[in-house]
Amino acid sequence: MDLIFFIVAVFEIASVIAVFKLKDILHAAIALASVFFANSIMFLLIDQDLLAILQLFIMIGGVSTYIFVGVASGSFSRFKHTSYIGLAVISVVLAAVLLYPLVALGSSSTVSNALTGSEISADMSSSIQYLYFVAIFIFAVSIGAVIVMKRIGGKK
Amino acid sequence: MIFIYLLGLSLMLFAIGIAGISSSRHFIVMMFSVEIVLVAAALLAASVFSYLGTGNILLLLFAVWAIAAAEVVVAISLYQYMVKADVSLDVSKLSKLKE
Numbered sequence: 549m550d551l552i553f554f555i556v557a558v559f560e561i562a563s564v565i566a567v568f569k570l571k572d573i574l575h576a577a578i579a580l581a582s583v584f585f586a587n588s589i590m591f592l593l594i595d596q597d598l599l600a601i602l603q604l605f606i607m608i609g610g611v612s613t614y615i616f617v618g619v620a621s622g623s624f625s626r627f628k629h630t631s632y633i634g635l636a637v638i639s640v641v642l643a644a645v646l647l648y649p650l651v652a653l654g655s656s657s658t659v660s661n662a663l664t665g666s667e668i669s670a671d672m673s674s675s676i677q678y679l680y681f682v683a684i685f686i687f688a689v690s691i692g693a694v695i696v697m698k699r700i701g702g703k704k
Numbered sequence: 705m706i707f708i709y710l711l712g713l714s715l716m717l718f719a720i721g722i723a724g725i726s727s728s729r730h731f732i733v734m735m736f737s738v739e740i741v742l743v744a745a746a747l748l749a750a751s752v753f754s755y756l757g758t759g760n761i762l763l764l765l766f767a768v769w770a771i772a773a774a775e776v777v778v779a780i781s782l783y784q785y786m787v788k789a790d791v792s793l794d795v796s797k798l799s800k801l802k803e
Contacts, residue, residue, distance in 0.1 A: 618780030
């Protein structure tokens with residue numbers, strides 16, 4: 549578990565530094581969403597499953613979505629470059645990482661924490677997969693909305 | 705042992721966030737720095753409550769998340785206004801109350 553902690557901690561600190569170093573605001577917003585995601589993994593590591601799901605649901609599903617849409621709609625003219633190959637690679641990696649807990653939850657007979665293995669309390673185990681799926685779905689939709697907005701803005 | 709690591713990580717995140725607020729002049733980067741500070745506070749609170757094993761952390765974290773969400777709503781609204789009004793996002797140019 550320490551190894552996972554150090555990997556996630558390095559990822560989180562690198563994402564925080566990327567927020568300040570990246571020049572495009574949208575890229576910085578994606579780095580900030582990565583910070584939120586790494587933070588939810590930290591909650592999982594200390595067996596706070598409900599906090600992890602709520603962190604994903606509120607901060608990624610809600611706040612990051614609002615940041616993406618708000619930032620993208622405010623500055624169409626700055627989006628002049630799009631690397632579709634890079635976008636595809638990042639999308640596949642992000643989808644694999646984000647969907648892993650959902651697959652791990654679905655494949656186990658007793659619902660347990662995917663990282664620590666401890667059992668999740670019964671009152672939230674029935675809804676945890678739906679909440680996680682909804683959070684990731686909203687996040688994916690927000691990225692799709694930004695791509696569509698970039699294309700519309702590029703045609704002006 | 706992981707509690708000490710989490711404590712160090714959250715303090716590092718907090719320090720980076722504070723450094724970002726104090727050193728950056730860009731409006732959006734300052735907003736993101738405040739988000740990072742709030743994330744660090746949430747992580748610290750959750751790790752302390754998990755270590756002590758008492759109390760209800762959920763109410764405290766809901767307050768943190770509510771503050772973060774409210775801050776984003778206000779900041780994005782201001783950002784859109786500043787972009788449409790063609791105002792510079794450099795906050796050092798916004799320090800004067802009168803022209």
